[in-house]
Structures are given as C-alpha cells and as structure tokens.
Amino acid sequence: MVINVFQPSLGEEExxxxxxxxxxxxxxxxxRVDAFEAAFAAHLGVGREQLTxxxxxxxxxxxxMTLAGVGPxxxxxxxxxxxxxxxxxIAAHGARPVFCDVDPHGLNPTVADVERALTPATRAVLxxxxxxxxxxxxxxxxxxxxxxxxxVEDAANAVASSVHGRACGVFGDFGVWSFxxxxxxxxxxxxMLYTRDPDLARRAAKLVYFGLEERxxxxxxxxxxxxxxxxxxxxxxxxxxxxxxxxxIGCVQLRRLPDFLARRAEVVARYDAALADVPGLxxxxxxxxxxxxxxxxxxxxxxxxxxxxxxxxxxRAGIYTTFRYPPLxxxxxxxxxxxxxxxDRAAERTLNLPLHQSLSDDDVDLVVSExxxxxxxxxxG
Numbered sequence: 001m002v003i004n005v006f007q008p009s010l011g012e013e014e015x016x017x018x019x020x021x022x023x024x025x026x027x028x029x030x031x032r033v034d035a036f037e038a039a040f041a042a043h044l045g046v047g048r049e050q051l052t053x054x055x056x057x058x059x060x061x062x063x064x065m066t067l068a069g070v071g072p073x074x075x076x077x078x079x080x081x082x083x084x085x086x087x088x089x090i091a092a093h094g095a096r097p098v099f100c101d102v103d104p105h106g107l108n109p110t111v112a113d114v115e116r117a118l119t120p121a122t123r124a125v126l127x128x129x130x131x132x133x134x135x136x137x138x139x140x141x142x143x144x145x146x147x148x149x150x151x152v153e154d155a156a157n158a159v160a161s162s163v164h165g166r167a168c169g170v171f172g173d174f175g176v177w178s179f180x181x182x183x184x185x186x187x188x189x190x191x192m193l194y195t196r197d198p199d200l201a202r203r204a205a206k207l208v209y210f211g212l213e214e215r216x217x218x219x220x221x222x223x224x225x226x227x228x229x230x231x232x233x234x235x236x237x238x239x240x241x242x243x244x245x246x247x248x249i250g251c252v253q254l255r256r257l258p259d260f261l262a263r264r265a266e267v268v269a270r271y272d273a274a275l276a277d278v279p280g281l282x283x284x285x286x287x288x289x290x291x292x293x294x295x296x297x298x299x300x301x302x303x304x305x306x307x308x309x310x311x312x313x314x315x316r317a318g319i320y321t322t323f324r325y326p327p328l329x330x331x332x333x334x335x336x337x338x339x340x341x342x343x344d345r346a347a348e349r350t351l352n353l354p355l356h357q358s359l360s361d362d363d364v365d366l367v368v369s370e371x372x373x374x375x376x377x378x379x380x381g
Contacts, residue, residue, distance in 0.1 A: 004354060009357050027245050029244065036053060036187075043160075057178030061085060061176050064174040070093045070095045074121055074123040075096050075121040076096070082128045082154065087328050099117070101116075106284070107346050124151070131295075132159075133287070151171065151172030153170075153176070154176055163292075170196075176191060176194070179250055185250065186250075208241050209239055274364075280303060300350075300351055303349065314367070353367055
C-alpha cells in the first residue's frame with residue numbers, strides 16, 4: 001500500500017448523485033451544472049452570474065486569457081513556480097510569459113517580485129496561490145489596479161483560501177479553480193471561471209460552447225415557432241463545458257468541503273508538532289493574521305542533495321512525495337533568460353509530503369517516522 005501525496009475522498013453519497021443523473025436520461029450540461037455553479041458562487045460570496053463552469057481549470061485559464069484580450073505583442077507576468085497549463089494558456093494566445101521570482105520559503109511571489117517583472121507591454125498578471133496560501137494577493141491586486149494591468153488568479157490550490165474573509169480568486173478581474181482528481185473538492189475533472197464583469201461572464205458562456213449564442217435547440221424552441229435547430233455563431237471557439245455527471249459529484253463534494261478542510265488542518269497541525277524540532281528541516285511559513293489557507297500542500301525544505309535522498313527513501317518505504325511546481329523559466333520551450341534565485345533555491349530544497357483528508361493519524365506518524373529515519377541516515381553520511 002502506498003501513502004499518496006494527493007488522494008480524493010469519494011463514497012456512497014457521490015455514487016448516489018451519479019445514479020440520479022443516469023436515471024434522468026440526460027448526462028450533458030443541465031440542471032446539476034446550474035446547481036453546482038450556484039453552490040460555488042455562494043461558497044465564494046459572489047453572484048451566480050459571474051461564474052462559468054468548464055471541463056477543466058486549464059480551459060478556464062485559456063478562456064480567461066481570451067476574455068482579457070491577451071495576444072501577440074503582450075506580456076503576461078506569471079510566477080515561475082506555477083502549473084505548466086497556466087503558462088501554456090499565455091503562450092498559446094501568442095503572448096510572452098514573463099516569469100517572476102517567488103519567496104524561497106513560501107513559494108508565492110511578493111508584490112516586489114511582481115513589480116520587478118512588469119514591462120511596458122504587460123497586459124496581465126496570472127498569479128498562483130501556492131499550496132492554497134493567499135500570499136500578497138491584496139497588495140498585488142492594488143499594484144495591478146494602479147498600473148492598469150489585468151489580474152487573473154489561479155486559485156486551483158485555493159478552493160477555500162481567503163484574506164480577511166474575501167475569497168482568493170475574486171480579488172482580480174478573473175479567477176480560476178480546479179476540481180480535478182487531485183484537488184480537495186473533486187468533480188473527477190472540471191474547472192470554474194470567475195469574471196468581475198458579468199458581461200464578460202455572458203461572453204465566457206458562449207466561448208466554452210463553440211461560440212454559440214444559445215447552447216441548445218431547447219433554448220431556441222422556447223421562443224421560436226419553427227426552425228429552432230438553426231444556429232448563430234458569435235466567435236470561433238470550442239466545447240469545454242462541464243456536464244451533469246461531474247457537477248453532481250461536485251455538489252456533494254462542496255457539501256463535504258468543511259469536513260475535508262477540518263481534517264486537513266488536523267493533519268497539518270500533526271506534521272507541524274512532530275517536525276518542529278527536526279534539525280536541518282524547515283516547515284511551511286506561518287500564516288499572516290487574517291489569512292486562511294486551504295492546506296492543499298504541506299512542504300518541508302531540506303539541504304540540496306539531502307532532499308532527493310530523502311524522497312527516494314520515502315518512496316522505497318511506500319510514501320509518495322513530490323515537488324510542485326518545477327520552475328518554468330528552466331523549461332527550454334519558454335526561452336526565458338530570467339535569473340530567479342528564490343525559485344531556484346526553492347526548487348532544490350522543497351519536498352511536498354502527503355496531505356489529504358483520507359490520511360489517518362497512523363499514516364501521518366509513519367510519514368514522520370520514515371522522514372526522521374531517512375534524515376538520520378543521510379546526515380550520518
């Protein structure tokens with residue numbers, strides 16, 4: 001048996017919700033998607049009309065770039081410690097990803113890191129909340145507003161993160177979330193897009209369904225006496241809508257989210273207490289007052305070389321660890337010459353330990369025990 005670094009919590013309630021969808025005879029986009037969007041809007045504290053569900057967070061990010069008008073000649077600032085799909089969304093629109101540095105301990109960029117990366121051609125900032133930690137989001141949002149730069153929040157890690165009660169993902173002009181198999185609340189797959197401007201949300205709804213003015217003949221038939229099958233296309237786009245099967249699972253997961261978050265907080269507290277006195281090991285930074293994290297990642301930092309040996313030892317012991325996310329300025333395809341010492345330092349020292357709501361106390365204790373044993377072995381040389 002392997003202790004996974006990420007793992008969903010799915011059970012009979014989710015199965016029952018899927019069976020209900022099957023029983024309707026309709027598994028495409030329908031009433032369950034509407035319910036999921038409404039529930040997530042309530043969770044965030046925003047208007048239902050500001051959200052558009054998608055079949056993945058990557059599609060939500062691509063759509064945000066389109067709505068932001070990103071294109072050739074534009075720069076988009078993005079932390080180099082980000083998921084590759086975010087940078088791909090920038091590059092695929094013909095724009096240039098401009099990678100900024102991150103704090104070597106917290107792995108989020110500071111407002112100064114973002115400001116240094118701004119150029120005269122900067123159209124937007126695409127900001128990840130690393131591991132669910134909000135970072136300097138309020139300050140970065142103010143900077144973007146002052147400079148006339150659009151802010152897109154990658155809140156894939158931050159489904160329940162906030163600053164002074166304001167949800168991460170709604171500080172900027174756009175926000176995106178993920179509900180894939182490795183996230184805290186899963187829909188098996190799927191994403192969500194927030195737009196500050198409800199008019200852009202209406203455009204988003206068309207973009208994620210072929211650019212059609214109406215999603216189906218049923219909508220047209222409600223007001224047309226005949227030929228309701230004819231179509232009107234407003235833009236060249238593709239199909240990336242969520243369906244009722246995914247949304248039904250997502251609705252159940254949102255109801256269970258408070259319990260998931262409570263258990264993750266218990267796991268983090270257990271790690272913190274057990275690892276506080278380990279020589280040569282650094283745990284995540286404390287949260288500033290008013291900040292709330294989703295506890296998506298738990299990471300430790302070790303000396304270079306030591307980290308890789310410890311990861312190998314843990315793997316042999318049946319404990320899977322990883323490093324998220326390898327700095328993108330090192331990826332040759334992006335052709336970046338950026339010098340980003342904070343990210344480079346983090347990339348050589350950081351290790352993500354297992355963190356999910358299905359972990360038992362015994363699982364956590366085993367991870368700690370094996371980690372301590374590995375460090376003792378490595379330190380002895």
